[in-house]
Amino acid sequence: MSLINKDFRLNQHKNQQRGYLRIRWALLAITFAGITAVIASTNSGHNKAEEITTNTLPTFETAKLTLDKLSEDLKESRARNSFALSLPQLQAQQKLLDDANNRITNQSPRQWREFQVKSGDSLAHLFKRAKIKPQQLDELMKSGKAVKTLRRIFPKDIIRVLSGTNGILQALRYDIDHKSYLMVERTSGVLVAKTYNHQIETRQAHASGVINSSLFLAAQEAGISQNIIMELANIFGWDIDFALDIRKGDNFTVLYEELFRNGEKISDGNILAAEFTNNRKIYRAVRYTNPQTNRSEYFTPDGKSMRKAFLRTPVNFTRISSRFTTSRYHPVLHKFRSHKGVDYAAKRGTPIHSAGDGKIIFKGRKGGYGRVMIVQHGTKYTTLYAHLKTYNRKLRIGSKVKQGQTIAYVGSSGLATGPHLHYEFRVNGVHRNPLTVKLPISSPVPKRYMTDFELTTSPVFAQLDLVTRAQQIALVDTTTTQ
Numbered sequence: 001m002s003l004i005n006k007d008f009r010l011n012q013h014k015n016q017q018r019g020y021l022r023i024r025w026a027l028l029a030i031t032f033a034g035i036t037a038v039i040a041s042t043n044s045g046h047n048k049a050e051e052i053t054t055n056t057l058p059t060f061e062t063a064k065l066t067l068d069k070l071s072e073d074l075k076e077s078r079a080r081n082s083f084a085l086s087l088p089q090l091q092a093q094q095k096l097l098d099d100a101n102n103r104i105t106n107q108s109p110r111q112w113r114e115f116q117v118k119s120g121d122s123l124a125h126l127f128k129r130a131k132i133k134p135q136q137l138d139e140l141m142k143s144g145k146a147v148k149t150l151r152r153i154f155p156k157d158i159i160r161v162l163s164g165t166n167g168i169l170q171a172l173r174y175d176i177d178h179k180s181y182l183m184v185e186r187t188s189g190v191l192v193a194k195t196y197n198h199q200i201e202t203r204q205a206h207a208s209g210v211i212n213s214s215l216f217l218a219a220q221e222a223g224i225s226q227n228i229i230m231e232l233a234n235i236f237g238w239d240i241d242f243a244l245d246i247r248k249g250d251n252f253t254v255l256y257e258e259l260f261r262n263g264e265k266i267s268d269g270n271i272l273a274a275e276f277t278n279n280r281k282i283y284r285a286v287r288y289t290n291p292q293t294n295r296s297e298y299f300t301p302d303g304k305s306m307r308k309a310f311l312r313t314p315v316n317f318t319r320i321s322s323r324f325t326t327s328r329y330h331p332v333l334h335k336f337r338s339h340k341g342v343d344y345a346a347k348r349g350t351p352i353h354s355a356g357d358g359k360i361i362f363k364g365r366k367g368g369y370g371r372v373m374i375v376q377h378g379t380k381y382t383t384l385y386a387h388l389k390t391y392n393r394k395l396r397i398g399s400k401v402k403q404g405q406t407i408a409y410v411g412s413s414g415l416a417t418g419p420h421l422h423y424e425f426r427v428n429g430v431h432r433n434p435l436t437v438k439l440p441i442s443s444p445v446p447k448r449y450m451t452d453f454e455l456t457t458s459p460v461f462a463q464l465d466l467v468t469r470a471q472q473i474a475l476v477d478t479t480t481t482q
Contacts, residue, residue: 117157133167144193178266201260208253208471228268235285235298237379238308240278252276253468273460286457303445310356310439315421317344340431341424348419350410354401355383370414386422
């Protein structure tokens with residue numbers, strides 16, 4: 001019997017020794033992991049690392065899991081052999097476990113490293129600077145459709161990476177724009193890419209200004225960004241020529257959105273409503289979204305579109321004699337050259353109509369085009385009419401024309417083999433095919449939505465009235481003071 005008890009105590013002692021050895025080995029592994037993390041942390045500091053609190057490195061996670069397993073094993077061992085363990089032995093085991101747990105908990109967190117894209121940079125260059133294995137780039141580009149945005153990175157873009165000391169990419173973050181960002185994370189050993197939206201807060205703002213010398217200086221004094229003033233010019237550009245029609249004393253008021261992220265303004269949003277007084281004539285516009293199409297446009301208070309439509313064809317013709325092409329054999333010059341317009345064959349003297357509301361900015365001869373007239377429509381569009389016979393005698397440079405108004409007559413001036421109209425359509429100075437270009441829509445608010453339009457825009461116009469009235473009072477006070 002004494003021999004059996006002796007063997008039983010011997011086995012207990014061996015089990016206890018194994019438990020102590022396992023804990024000591026775990027402590028040694030954890031200590032080594034801690035030293036490695038400190039070295040990695042020091043090296044990452046030289047790469048302008050941006051520290052962000054995240055999960056601990058996988059090495060620590062593995063150690064933690066190992067320690068938890070040891071803890072469970074020792075609990076079971078205590079339950080089986082508690083009568084054979086003395087109080088000092090139990091306390092010694094618990095102290096070893098507590099020390100190991102503290103070592104894991106107090107380790108430094110993982111670190112995001114931030115890299116700014118330089119001129120001529122590629123992801124391969126960034127990975128080399130980040131000391132990430134080249135093979136990881138191939139895995140990254142296969143991590144999902146969302147990662148395609150990394151194929152076009154630009155100088156000054158910021159890319160943040162998270163990687164272990166073994167050169168394995170754990171995560172990557174890239175701000176696509178102020179509204180969304182790309183996040184690539186290693187999940188179950190595989191990189192997965194997803195696009196997320198930032199939490200954007202929209203606030204309303206307003207500003208007013210009086211023009212003394214130029215619109216842009218007035219906008220600058222009013223604290224309005226260049227983007228907002230350009231959008232304001234686009235809205236009213238169909239009715240006002242901001243290059244020639246502006247007068248001293250003209251004024252404007254604009255209600256617009258500002259976008260904030262984490263309490264910091266990141267950009268301006270849409271113009272909600274605006275008023276512009278030009279040469280004592282008042283123009284007003286409001287943004288309205290069609291409930292059916294979800295398309296937003298600017299309208300007058302009575303629901304008419306601020307954008308003016310275009311005629312697809314400015315002349316009654318018999319046939320199209322030459323189409324828009326980048327390679328066309330010129331019948332007079334006898335060589336191939338681009339033809340950036342459409343030729344409409346028509347009888348000499350056929351009336352030519354303005355494709356849309358606008359203003360004449362050129363009238364005269366222009367090389368091989370012969371007699372030419374150019375009409376500007378708003379701030380983005382121009383139309384050109386060439387090989388003319390004569391012009392409408394009432395029209396001069398600066399004259400405003402209406403859509404469908406006769407501006408000239410078909411002829412064959414310049415390098416032309418017969419009477420026809422050469423017609424060009426340009427968007428921001430770039431030639432577009434008049435037969436296929438998507439023309440701006442100018443339909444008014446549909447009758448079935450007029451009630452919704454009035455209910456939606458009335459509060460906006462009321463707010464615009466308040467701001468405008470405050471501006472007028474301020475102007476009177478300023479004049480009185482002076």
